[in-house]
Amino acid sequence: MSNQSHTTPNISGSSSVSSSNASLIIRSGPLAGTMYPLDPTQAVNIGRSSSNQISIPDEICSRNHCEVFFESGNWKVRDLGSRNGTRFQGEPISGSFILKDGRQFQVGGTFIAFAQDRSSFSQDDSVKHADGDTATDFPAFRPDTVETTDMSSRPEIVHRTGTTRYVRSDNDAIASRDRAGQEAERLVRIGLQLGGVTDAGLLAEIVLDGLFEMTSADIGAVLLFPMNSLHPVLDASQLELVSYKSLDGRPYQRISDYVAGVVLETRVAVVAQDVNANDRFKSSDSLKAMRAESIICAPIRIDGHVFGVVQLYSTNPDNCLQPEDSEFALAVADLMAQALERIRERNRLTAGLARVETENQTLREKLQIETELIGDSEAMRVLRDRILRIAPTGATVLIRGESGVGKELVARAIHENSDRKGGPFVTMNCAALSESLLESELFGHEKGAFTGAIGRKIGKFEQAHLGTLFLDEVGEMSPSIQAKFLRVLEGHPFERVGGGTEIKVDVRVVAATNRDLEKSVELGQFRKDLYFRLQVMELFVEPLRNRKLDITVLAKHFLERAAKKCRNQVRSLSPAAVSNLISYPWPGNVRELQNTIERAVILCTSDTVGAQDIQLSALGVSEAKASPASVNQSDTFRPISLDIIEQEQILATLAWTKWNKSQAAHILGIERSTLDRKLKKYEVDRPRRS
Numbered sequence: 001m002s003n004q005s006h007t008t009p010n011i012s013g014s015s016s017v018s019s020s021n022a023s024l025i026i027r028s029g030p031l032a033g034t035m036y037p038l039d040p041t042q043a044v045n046i047g048r049s050s051s052n053q054i055s056i057p058d059e060i061c062s063r064n065h066c067e068v069f070f071e072s073g074n075w076k077v078r079d080l081g082s083r084n085g086t087r088f089q090g091e092p093i094s095g096s097f098i099l100k101d102g103r104q105f106q107v108g109g110t111f112i113a114f115a116q117d118r119s120s121f122s123q124d125d126s127v128k129h130a131d132g133d134t135a136t137d138f139p140a141f142r143p144d145t146v147e148t149t150d151m152s153s154r155p156e157i158v159h160r161t162g163t164t165r166y167v168r169s170d171n172d173a174i175a176s177r178d179r180a181g182q183e184a185e186r187l188v189r190i191g192l193q194l195g196g197v198t199d200a201g202l203l204a205e206i207v208l209d210g211l212f213e214m215t216s217a218d219i220g221a222v223l224l225f226p227m228n229s230l231h232p233v234l235d236a237s238q239l240e241l242v243s244y245k246s247l248d249g250r251p252y253q254r255i256s257d258y259v260a261g262v263v264l265e266t267r268v269a270v271v272a273q274d275v276n277a278n279d280r281f282k283s284s285d286s287l288k289a290m291r292a293e294s295i296i297c298a299p300i301r302i303d304g305h306v307f308g309v310v311q312l313y314s315t316n317p318d319n320c321l322q323p324e325d326s327e328f329a330l331a332v333a334d335l336m337a338q339a340l341e342r343i344r345e346r347n348r349l350t351a352g353l354a355r356v357e358t359e360n361q362t363l364r365e366k367l368q369i370e371t372e373l374i375g376d377s378e379a380m381r382v383l384r385d386r387i388l389r390i391a392p393t394g395a396t397v398l399i400r401g402e403s404g405v406g407k408e409l410v411a412r413a414i415h416e417n418s419d420r421k422g423g424p425f426v427t428m429n430c431a432a433l434s435e436s437l438l439e440s441e442l443f444g445h446e447k448g449a450f451t452g453a454i455g456r457k458i459g460k461f462e463q464a465h466l467g468t469l470f471l472d473e474v475g476e477m478s479p480s481i482q483a484k485f486l487r488v489l490e491g492h493p494f495e496r497v498g499g500g501t502e503i504k505v506d507v508r509v510v511a512a513t514n515r516d517l518e519k520s521v522e523l524g525q526f527r528k529d530l531y532f533r534l535q536v537m538e539l540f541v542e543p544l545r546n547r548k549l550d551i552t553v554l555a556k557h558f559l560e561r562a563a564k565k566c567r568n569q570v571r572s573l574s575p576a577a578v579s580n581l582i583s584y585p586w587p588g589n590v591r592e593l594q595n596t597i598e599r600a601v602i603l604c605t606s607d608t609v610g611a612q613d614i615q616l617s618a619l620g621v622s623e624a625k626a627s628p629a630s631v632n633q634s635d636t637f638r639p640i641s642l643d644i645i646e647q648e649q650i651l652a653t654l655a656w657t658k659w660n661k662s663q664a665a666h667i668l669g670i671e672r673s674t675l676d677r678k679l680k681k682y683e684v685d686r687p688r689r690s
Contacts, residue, residue, distance in 0.1 A: 021117045022075055024068065029110030030057050043069035046107055047080070060084055060268060061108030068099070068114075075099045075114060084108060084266055090258070109323075183328050186214050190332060194339040198346065200224060204243030207310065207336050214328055216319040217312035218247040219292065223260070224300070224308035224340075226501055236260040239308055259297045260309050267306065269298035269330040271323055294320035298329040302337040310336070347456075354458035355465070358424045373406070373413055374557055375550030379542040383410070390537050391417035396489065398474075398534045399512040401541035404591035407512040408470060410539060414510055415468040423467030428460050431473035439481055440497050443488075449498020459496065461488060465505045474534065475515035475526060486530045509534075544586040544593060548644040551582050552682060554590060558597035559609065565598075569607045574687045575651035576611035582644055584616050592617065608687040647682050650675070659686045 022038040036054060038044060045052040047065035056065075062082035069076060076096040079085060085092030087106040097105070101116035190210040197203050204222035211220055223239035236257030244252045259272055273294045292313040300307040310333045314321045373384060390397060391414045399407045408427060415425045433441060436450070444459030460469055477485065488494050489509060493502035511534050520526035544551065555573060563570045573581075577600070586592055600613040650668065657663040665675045679685075 022070075023115045024054070025113045025115060026054075027104060027111040027113050029108070031110065038068065038070070038075065040070035040075075043067045045080075046112075047082075048108075056107060056110050058108040058110060060266075061110070065107050066105075071096070075116075077105055082107075084268075090262055183214055183331075186210055187328075187331055187335065191335050194335055197339060198343055200340060200343060201242055203336055203339050203343075205245075207332055208243055208245040210332055211310070211312055211329055212245065212247070215296075215312060215325040216314045216316060216321060217296070217325075218315055219250065219313035220245045221252060221311045222300075222308065222336075223311065225306070234264040234306060236264055236309075242308075259295065260311070263297045263299050263309055264306060267299050267301055269296065269326040269333070271296050271321055271326045273320055293317045296321045296326045296329050298326065298333040300333045300337045300340065302334070302341050305337075305341075307337055307340045309333075350456060351458050351462060354463050355424060358426050358463040373409055374554055375547060376553060377542075377547040377549040379547050380550060383539065383541065384413075386539060387413050388417060390414065390539070392419065393537075394418065394420075394508055396508070396534060396536040397510045397539060398537070399510065399539045399541065401512075401514065402543050402589055403514050404589035405541040405543055406590050407541060408472060410541060411468070411470040411510040411512065415470075415508075418468070418508070420467050420508055424464055425468050425470065426460050426464040427470045427472065429472045431476035435478045435481060438477070439484070442481070443484070443494050443496055444499075445497035446499040449496070453498065456496070461494070461505050461507055462503060464507045466507075468508045468510055471509065471511045473513060473515075474511040475513040475517055475520055477526075479525075479527065482527045482530050486527065486533060489530075489533050544589045548582055548641060551586075551593065552578055552647075552684075554593055555581055555597055556683065558594050559601060562598040562601040566601055568601065568604070570601045570604050570609060571607045572609070572685055572687055574608050574610045575655045575684065577609050577614050578684070579648050579651055580611050580614050580616065582648055588617070610687075646678070650678060650682075651684065654686075 020038075020040060022040075024036040024038060024044070026032055026034045026036075031054075036044065044054060045064065045067050046054040046056065047063050048056060048058060048061045049063040052064065062080070062084070064080050065082040066077055066079045066086040069078070076098055077086060077093065078096050079093060086097075087093065088097060088103070090106075093105070099105070099114040101114065104111050104113045106112075187210075190206060193206045193210075194203055197206065204224075207222060208220045211217060221241060222243045224242045225238060226240065239257075239260065241252065246252075259270060263270055271294065292315055294314045296310075296312040298310045300310060310329055312321060312325070312329060373380065373387075387410065397411075397414060399410050401407055411427075412425060415421060428441060430438060440449075440453075440457065440459070442460050444457050444462055445453050447453055447455050484494065488505075488507075491504075493504040495502060517526055517531055521528050521531050544554075552573075555578070559570065559573060581593070581596075588595075596614065596616065597609075599615060600609045603615070604610070604613045650664070653664045653667050654661070657667070661675055662672055665672045668675065670678075
């Protein structure tokens with residue numbers, strides 16, 4: 001839109017006569033009470049710039065805000081692309097808006113009335129002409145009739161402000177020493193009170209107390225958007241009541257979101273009057289019970305972010321809230337915004353610290369991990385292949401297998417081969433805690449949620465955001481935890497224990513169990529819908545007794561780790577030791593093998609672990625000796641492969657010949673070179689002598 005003056009042609013007839021008597025009367029703002037006669041042949045430019053015919057010193061007003069001109073028999077106003085718009089009854093106008101007798105339009109914080117003829121004025125007051133003279137025949141504008149539209153019942157916003165007199169761009173401290181001085185002193189006290197507060201509700205109470213002390217408000221409320229929303233949609237209907245105060249104990253009435261919407265849109269404080277007379281300014285809960293005569297609504301804002309609004313009401317018609325009250329309210333709201341930003345930053349740091357601690361713990365566990373997916377058996381090759389296919393998909397995985405087979409290692413391998421490997425890997429044993437503590441560990445809790453909750457705790461789900469959450473012994477969850485867990489798996493937000501804020505996370509869940517979940521579902525101990533939600537992909541880890549080929553490889557791996565950890569000179573396992581390990585059924589699986597080798601390394605007095613250093617559990621020995629009564633088998637039968645039998649026989653023969661390979665080869669009926677190849681295959685070296 002051009003900012004040049006709009007010149008209209010001369011118009012003859014009665015319309016031109018009437019139009020030549022038209023005037024603009026400034027109803028509020030710094031030029032209140034001033035009248036500007038209009039000339040139908042010249043447009044009147046209005047804005048902050050001194051080059052305008054009507055120059056309004058208001059920061060909310062644009063330099064070239066709007067123009068008033070005569071066209072086709074009507075006086076009109078047109079916005080010139082201003083930042084805050086030219087408004088009629090609170091709504092921005094578009095195009096050329098016809099000015100009828102009695103209409104008022106708004107430019108920044110200034111209301112301007114249009115008078116078609118000077119006869120519209122009464123004679124008992126005076127209005128100052130634009131040239132400075134006082135005209136006793138043109139008092140404050142009182143039109144006999146005002147056109148009513150759909151929005152005419154909305155309350156008149158008589159003042160807007162986006163800045164306060166306490167903080168200037170040139171860092172001047174206080175504009176005056178009377179009321180402003182008292183208010184500035186109160187602001188300092190409020191700022192000091194807000195400084196150490198970490199609860200939004202308590203902040204709001206301090207703010208309302210300070211505003212009640214310095215204004216004529218007798219009812220007040222603080223409404224905020226949810227604190228976890230980094231970029232909330234500025235929809236007034238989403239505001240939530242945080243604190244409310246009434247000097248005479250009146251209940252809170254939710255008013256129309258109109259004024260709050262204006263404040264959120266423009267991010268400036270407004271003063272509205274004649275509130276109680278406007279039905280559109282209240283919801284179904286009648287505001288008439290509140291008997292409010294005026295209202296101030298101020299945004300709680302900082303650096304482009306809006307936390308919410310502060311609303312003040314005055315029910316005294318003789319002591320309405322004034323524009324200077326809105327400046328103080330805006331200053332207090334700005335202080336509250338700074339305090340809320342500190343709380344939000346504190347929450348971000350708390351969550352970030354919990355995430356860093358989790359990542360550090362993950363790294364420590366990764367450095368301390370004593371096993372890997374090691375093994376040459378067919379079962380291990382199949383498992384590794386399936387992990388490589390499943391990991392990139394992001395699907396939920398259920399890992400099944402006996403205790404000690406390495407289900408957490410499988411989960412970690414899934415994480416490390418997925419797109420989430422840069423995120424945290426968080427582990428949780430569901431069988432280790434009671435129901436209440438498990439819920440707190442998974443979903444977190446707020447301060448005071450239960451006895452001992454001395455502060456906010458970030459749960460495992462939040463810690464694992466953008467990463468992987470491994471839940472071991474998931475079959476041990478109680479039914480109530482299963483229900484909440486299922487909702488999160490389905491993508492629904494959750495709340496911390498004792499909290500009301502919804503939290504949504506992006507987490508891949510890998511679960512593990514050694515229980516028969518199908519039987520648990522049949523018995524009603526495990527939810528069927530959760531069972532199917534977990535069983536998107538399923539991996540089964542074979543017990544170590546079915547992977548005899550992996551025992552020697554794992555034993556050597558554990559021996560190297562244990563020797564390095566214990567700082568001794570143990571280098572190898574004797575054939576007799578290996579034979580004992582292979583023949584043992586390992587009821588505790590890989591975990592038991594790891595502990596057995598570490599114990600043997602500690603007890604070993606030479607560089608080779610002998611059979612005497614291998615201390616096996618009586619439980620496993622009894623299992624090895626036991627045989628099913630229903631099967632006619634000898635006590636010496638073991639269900640193992642020919643490769644294992646061959647390895648055991650070769651090692652036993654070498655031990656018997658005291659590692660004379662030629663003699664052993666002759667006994668075994670093979671060539672010496674064949675024996676060497678088999679020893680290399682089994683990764684067996686001759687033990688060193690003590």
